[in-house]
Amino acid sequence: MSDEALTITLDGFEGPLDLLLDLARSQKVDIRQISISRLVDQYVAVLEGARKVRLELAAEWLVMAAWLTWLKSRLLLPEEAEPEEDAELLAERLTERLAELDRMRNAAFWMAGQLQLGRDTFARGLPENLRQEDRSGIVADLPALLRAYAAARRRAIAAKPYRPKTRRLFSVAEALERLRAMLGATPGWTELQAYMPASLVTPLERKAALASGLIAALEEARGGRVELRQEIAFGPLMIRLTEAPAA
């Protein structure tokens, strides 16, 4: 290989296998038959030249240099000292890789030689729209409907501020007022319970109202306006207006 040939082939070089392919080609022999040492020598020579050209290429090639050196050492070693992969096999594999790269390059050449669209022939530059959209239908599947319902409900619920349920409690003041208003109308003994508002439905509300009513009744009894009576423990509480003392 002449120095001149090296300079020429440098132009298209991109990577180590590229280089090796060209080195192998310039030897005009199968890599299995060429002198690996000569190949390496040439490779190193190119590498030295290339270092002046492109640093990143030199870095890539260094990997291949190491590989080649190893391959060469393998070939030099005696056969029996070869426990794992033999160099012949590796060389064969490399040859196959180079051959494939060669084929792919030829394929690229073939493709470049084909009549190409946009260079040798042209397609319609302004294609027409052949699609006519019919937008009358709607996308409406059941899952979407159900999701929409659930989403709307959840959102509405989440939007409502939390308010604890207000308990309708009958206050003592209310009980007192009610008792005073109603007592005059009914003569004689009446069950205290009867003065409680009928609107109270839950047992809790009733009990609370009864307690308020009792306190109100006791208050009135203390003032002497009413009398209270209970026959037995937990029996009905009876109430009546104090009979007006004869003046």
Added chain:
Amino acid sequence: MTDATFALALRIAEALIFASDRPVKPERLAAALPAGTDPMAVLTALQAQCAGRPVELVEVAGGFAFRTALDLAPAITRVVEVPRRLPRVAMETLAIIAYHQPVTRPEIEEIRGATLSQSTLDALLEMGLVTSRGKKEVPGRPTLWGTTPRFLEQFGLKSLNELPRREELVSADAAALPLEQKPAAEPELPLH
């Protein structure tokens, strides 16, 4: 100008207008034609030559372009159904009407927790998915809304009974409170 040159100019014009990605102006065409050819003369001749062919030369904004003949449009256009997606509001409204029908607009608003625009209701009406079901006998006599057979068809339902129960969609505890607060007059759907 020889006949052969003019014939070549015609060929070039046809190929160039075909390949160009925008209408070709006479000045632009002139650059491709043999020197000294009048582009307008070529275009006029080409237009005459293409008359009646499936592809005609037409003058459009900015120059000349080929267009397929109008009478062939029905044969070559492919109608593609592009169904519209219902907007979220419309879908939710439709779902509420489906589940609570017959239901008034104020009731829908209460259930959704948002006001309902007339346009949304109009869109559902126009698509034939909902219809009026009389008036509710309360002050103001608001219209009651319900779904149509078209609704069942659209969602592939045999009947409204095929809709999942609403308790299955909204967890009971979350749903209980606002649903119970609904006006007592709410008619029960034959859903369950």
Added chain:
Amino acid sequence: MTDATFALALRIAEALIFASDRPVKPERLAAALPAGTDPMAVLTALQAQCAGRPVELVEVAGGFAFRTALDLAPAITRVVEVPRRLPRVAMETLAIIAYHQPVTRPEIEEIRGATLSQSTLDALLEMGLVTSRGKKEVPGRPTLWGTTPRFLEQFGLKSLNELPRREELVSADAAALPLEQKPAAEPELPLH
């Protein structure tokens, strides 16, 4: 089939293929033709009718498309923008993808013996010549690349089967890689 029906079929075929931005498959054409018309018969007749015209009917990428006649390219390229040529690296990468598809980037790099720059892959993607074809189920799940129908169109191929067989791509004698006929670093040279 009457002559009038066939004439109409020819008109429809010409308009449809002319208007399309992609090659039209016979099945697609059949759907547009009068019932019972053989699309291949129509295509053959149309091809004959267009022979010698500035815009010819060619079979490419599994369908039929109109293309400008080769002799008119020089005139057209004076006016129509010509896409830039693919650099050698891109062409080799494209060839490897075409022959080894679906293929991962590391596999391409292995064959070329050099790293593949993203810009090269981007250029091929941008031109619509290659596309991803899923992931390879190996560690790292690298993307698999393959060629597109646009690739076939670019090189005027009916299908990938029209690529030369790999045995045909071997430079002369396989054992002895000779260099005389073809310098490796000359991308512009047409093959053979």
